[in-house]
Amino acid sequence: MTINKSVLIMSPHIDDAFLSLGGTIHLLSSKGVDIKVVNVFSKTNFSIKPSMTDIQRIRRNEEMLNANLVRNISSNNNIDVEFLGIPDAVMRGHKVNDVLDYPRGNTHMEEYSLKTELVSIIKNLIKTNKKSTIFIPLGIGNHIDHVILRDAFFESMPTGYNKQVILGYEEQPYSFIRSTTVEIPKEKEVLFTIDPKVKAAIVRNYSSQIHEVEKFIKSLEEYSERFSDRPCERCIRISTTNK
Numbered sequence: 577m578t579i580n581k582s583v584l585i586m587s588p589h590i591d592d593a594f595l596s597l598g599g600t601i602h603l604l605s606s607k608g609v610d611i612k613v614v615n616v617f618s619k620t621n622f623s624i625k626p627s628m629t630d631i632q633r634i635r636r637n638e639e640m641l642n643a644n645l646v647r648n649i650s651s652n653n654n655i656d657v658e659f660l661g662i663p664d665a666v667m668r669g670h671k672v673n674d675v676l677d678y679p680r681g682n683t684h685m686e687e688y689s690l691k692t693e694l695v696s697i698i699k700n701l702i703k704t705n706k707k708s709t710i711f712i713p714l715g716i717g718n719h720i721d722h723v724i725l726r727d728a729f730f731e732s733m734p735t736g737y738n739k740q741v742i743l744g745y746e747e748q749p750y751s752f753i754r755s756t757t758v759e760i761p762k763e764k765e766v767l768f769t770i771d772p773k774v775k776a777a778i779v780r781n782y783s784s785q786i787h788e789v790e791k792f793i794k795s796l797e798e799y800s801e802r803f804s805d806r807p808c809e810r811c812i813r814i815s816t817t818n819k
């Protein structure tokens with residue numbers, strides 16, 4: 577399929593874009609595509625290592641390490657990473673256990689104003705990135721922030737919206753830890769062949785978020801073998817007139 581000269585990747589948290597699509601970001605960047613990653617719920621103090629302090633700074637640094645890694649190996653400086661600074665679910669008062677239980681979690685009813693705020697931000701992003709292919713999260717792990725972002729995106733699309741390529745990406749590690757494989761109809765499936773060494777290097781840069789990095793990398797590789805002989809990342813075509 578044809579990807580535009582620029583792409584916009586909507587990332588719920590700092591790390592979702594690169595953990596899910598890092599190989600694709602590298603692939604497209606190497607072809608000269610301009611990349612913009614927008615980290616939405618980037619105000620956070622979440623780490624798997626409770627002893628860590630200044631998590632906010634550490635997480636932004638991890639993200640920028642990967643932006644720089646891809647810039648360097650693809651000889652393309654046009655990778656832009658933004659942090660919108662909206663508080664993540666835990667900072668908004670959701671319990672960690674509830675976060676993955678949306679919409680059953682009992683606090684979601686209070687968040688209509690957050691969704692309205694997101695719709696306004698996303699409408700603006702769509703307007704200012706008219707020529708970009710847009711990647712949005714599918715909400716596969718049912719994480720409240722992923723689902724709100726996905727739903728807000730669909731609410732933001734103008735009626736009759738069909739001029740832009742929109743791809744939903746499956747989030748990692750949520751997809752590979754599921755007991756059953758998410759089904760994507762073949763005619764809507766889009767596989768990006770990636771360089772597994774680059775993807776592994778990207779994953780290693782998120783040590784504040786991953787307990788067993790090498791196991792994570794192996795699981796990613798095994799997961800992609802379910803769909804392809806070559807390492808890949810998987811998306812679903814949501815809307816396009818650009819075949």
Ligand SMILES: [Zn+2]
Nearest residue numbers: 588589592719
């Ligand atoms: Zn996330």
